[in-house]
Amino acid sequence: MCGIAGYFDTREQRPIDERLLRAMTDAVAHRGPDGADIWRGEGVGLGHRRLAIIDLVSGAQPMATPDGQVTIVFNGEIYNFQEIRRDLEAAGHRFRTSSDTEVILHAWLEGGEACVHRLRGMFAFAIHDARTRTLFLARDRLGVKPLHYAELPGGEVIFGSELKALLPHPKLARELDPTAIEDYFAYGYIPDPKCALAGVKKLQAGHTLTLRQGKPVPAPVRYWDVDFTTRHRGNPDDLAAELTERMREAVKLRMIADVPLGAFLSGGVDSSAVVALMAELSDTPVNTCSIGFDVAGYDETEYAAEIARRYATNHRSRIVDPNDFGLVERLAQAFDEPFADASALPTYRVCALARENVTVALSGDGADEAFAGYRRYRLHANEEKVRGLLPLGFRQSVFGPLGRAFPKMDWAPRMFRAKSTFEALGRSTEEAYFNSIAVLPDRLRQHLFSPSFRRELQGHWAGSLYVDTMKNAPADDALGQAQYADIQHWLPGDILTKMDRASMAVSLEAREPLLDHELVAWAAGLPPEMRIRGGESKWLMKKAMERYVPKKLLYRPKMGFVVPISDWFRGPLAERAEALATRSAAVETGWFDPAFLKKAVDDHRAGRAEHGRLLWQMLMLDQSLGKLIDLPVKAAA
Template sequence: MCGITGLFDTRGTRDVPVAVLQRMNDAQWHRGPDEGSVHVEPGVGFGHRRLSIIDIATGQQPLFNEDGSVVVVFNGEIYNYQELIPELQAAGHVFHTKSDTECIVHGWEQWGERCVERFRGMFAFVLWDRNRQTLFMARDRLGVKPMHYALLDDGTLLFGSELKSLLAHGGLKRDLDPLAVEEYFALGYVAEPRTIFSQARKLPPAHTLCIRRGEPLPEPREYWDVHFTLGNPTSVEDACEELQHRLRESVRLRMIAEVPLGAFLSGGVDSSAVVATMAGLSEGPVNTCSIAFDDPKFNESAFAQLVADRYRTDHRVETVKSDDFDLIDTLARLYDEPYADSSAIPTYRVCQLARKHVTVALSGDAGDENFGGYRRYRLHLMEERMRGALPAAVRQPVFGMLGRLYPKADWAPRVLRAKTTFQGMARSSVEAYFHSVSILRGDMRRQLFSPALKRLLGGYDAQNVFEHHAARAGTDDPLALIQYLDLKTYLVGDINTKVDRASMAHSLEVREPLMDHKLVEWLATLPSSLKVRGQEGKFLLKKAMEPMLPDEVLYRPKMGFSVPLARWFRGPLKDRVRDAVLGERLSATGWFERSYLQHLVDAHQAGTRDYSAPLWTLLMFEAFLRNVVDAGAVGAQGIPREAEALA
């Protein structure tokens, strides 16, 4: 695992400012504290920070082919590299290392742009082919590893694992993208390919970008997608056996390392399945770690201990205080753009704990997306059945009216909170799902945003992100459609972003067996009834794990990895949230309605409404402005650039 960065003159061969390149590389020191190197040639500069995992002795980067005409910087792991090396050697390529990185340069020589189709793993890399005068960048299929890039006005292309490396160049404008602001307040993150900065982009998952010097910057090209065919006629018994086999293979590949290795163990089904599988493949005890909370409403450590005891793992637990909120500014600096998933706090802590004992940790991420585990999936399927019972011409006006007239009742038991259900019934499937996952829903964003910001948005709605992906999903199966949407949005923008930044902040590599693309492809062939059956999510995974895990772990209510925001904002963070939300920094943007901000704070702190999620979203946006934008965003007149945009 590493950090990569660099710059490329798309128009010619101007000298690379080595001090600037070094600064960009040093900005990501945390991603690779073991070694750091740069490579410079006319019009090209590559930087690399190394966290040594495989081929510690000879796997340094930037890495070259035999004659030095192809050079690569690479972040991630190619898990099938041991299969690729002999194939490439048989084709005449000479290897000077035993690293997976060298497979990339020789794979490029052998297969060209299609080399990525041969790689199985998590990766983001950039290579320069001097003979072809071509820069090529790629990102793995499910977006586990990040890749950012920006084309400056002078034709310089910047790239890096994190936005902070681009910002360290000094030439990237820190003007905020209003459309990204809309996406952030809807989703809690800025969705690919946008970033919070107008001039920068994220390379989408499963995409490559091939740039030839002297030619215009092309659009990224997609090389893979998941297709939910759902037609596999397998039985439950055969599917369980096949899943066990595929999970063993995926875990085995991710256990290849020359450094201490372990796993996160939350006590949930996904991480427990990974640990149980690791135990069956390990000669010695598996290293596991868990975070416990001193608030029993959020504490799953007892279930993690059940699994640890069963497999006699070398288990370590640390208790996080329920008032562990001193990371707000740290997280803002870490993520480089606004990010509103509050579980980033315990994720940061569990990575901190793991790094004390291991350099690589396996996780259970993507279990919910791939196996149908989210509670919102079951609620969506229930609404879909209701929507399917009435034609849209009847359903939309009737339930639309009921949704407008029925009082909102957050305080009531869920069965009496009919307003949201009525509103959902009036929408299309995609509209309803987007509405259900939005932090600030459409009506709230309309009240929050000022007329000036609305003019900048020009009618843009973050729902467009979902509509774009839904149009390409290739399925109208209710569960498969929203699984596809989550694989393209929430998994990438929220889960993978959270884990990558939190783990690399501690120089920890996290590997994800449930995101193996071959496993994902196979699961997409299975009927949805093997994923959600009645009110049971993750049906197949739980059945497959019954011989390996206790029922107390498999069939208990899902808790999640959350923190007590509502209590914080009425207690220890009461003044801080009021000062941030109603303070000068948000006001200076000119983008928010003061009266609505006041309502959110007052109603929450009075206990009449639970606005903890919107308030956290605002709190993290304000922290981003102070810690990232204000680090270099003050113009000649001393006013923030977002305010200049409104002038």
């Protein structure tokens, strides 16, 4: 795992500023503490920070072909590199190292832009080909590894693993994109390809970008997508057996490393399945780690310990303070742009714990999106049955008024929260699903933003991203539409961004076997009733894992990392909440209605309303602003 940076002159072959290139590269030094180097050519510069995982001696980058005509910087791991190497050697290619980086280089020589189709793994890389004066950027199919880029005045294009790699360039405009702020308060993150800064983009998952000197910057090209319209045939037992074999292969491929390797173990279905398969494949005990909370209802360490005992892992567990808000500033530094998934705090802690003993850790990320594990999928599918019986006009006229009239009861059990159900039934399939995942609903964002900021948005609505994606999804049922949209946006924007930044902040490589693209593509072909059956999410996956994981763990309610942010803003962060509404950098922007913010803070502290997530979003935005743009005031202390 590594950090990359660089820039490319699309108009001329002007000299590259060595000090600037080193500054951009060093901005992501945490991603690669084992080595650093840069390479400069005519109108191009590439920088690399290395975290050595495979071929520790000779895999340094930037790496060039013997004739110096083609040079690469690469972040990630190619799990089938040995198979590709054998094919390339049979075609006459000769290798000088044992690294997967050199395999990509030769795959480019063999097939050019089509090289990405051969790669199975997680990656973001840049290849410069002096023969054609071309820079080729690529990102893996599901967006495990990030890549930011920006076109500057004068024709230069800069790129880097993280936004902070671009910030040293003096030509980069530090202006926030107002539509990104609307998106952030809707989703809790800024979805690709957008970035907080107006001139910066994220290369989307499954896309490439080819830059040529003398040519304008083109639009990225999609080279892979997941298809939910195919359907596997077979009985559940046979499909469960096939799923087990596919999962086993995905885990096996990700156990290749020349450094200590382990796994995160939460005690949930996904991490337990990964650890069980690792133990089956390993001749030595698997290194596992978990964190817990000394608060009833938040702690899962007993479940993790049960799996650890069953598979005799070298298990370490640590109890952390649920009031772990001291990481706020560190996380803001790691994420650059605002990111409001509070589970980033415990994710950082478990990554730090893993890094004490290993350099690579396997996680269970991705199974919820691929196999329909979230509760919202069940609710959406059930609501869709009702929507399918009644025309939209009727539902809007009947359920719409009921939703507006019914009192909001977030504190009540789900079955009694009729307001949200009525509202969902009164919307289209796509709008209903967007509103089910929105951190702040439309009506709350309308109150939050000032009139001048709403005018600045020029009608932009964050929900159009999900609505358009679901309408155009390669899926023939509502569940597939929802999963497809989450794989396109939520997965790379939230789940994988969280793991990448948290793990890289402590120089740990995280690998996601359940996001093997061949496994995800196969899972998309499962009939809906094998994804959700009898109210049970991830039905086929759980059936497949029954021989590996105790049923009481497989079929218990999903927990995940729970962070008591609402309690914080009524207790130790109460003064911080007050500052957010009165004297913070965020409120000084003029984007927000200060009276609404003040009332939200007061109502939350008094227990009259639940605004913990809104206050957390404001806090993380406030922390990010000073790092991204020049502000007249400092962020609240």
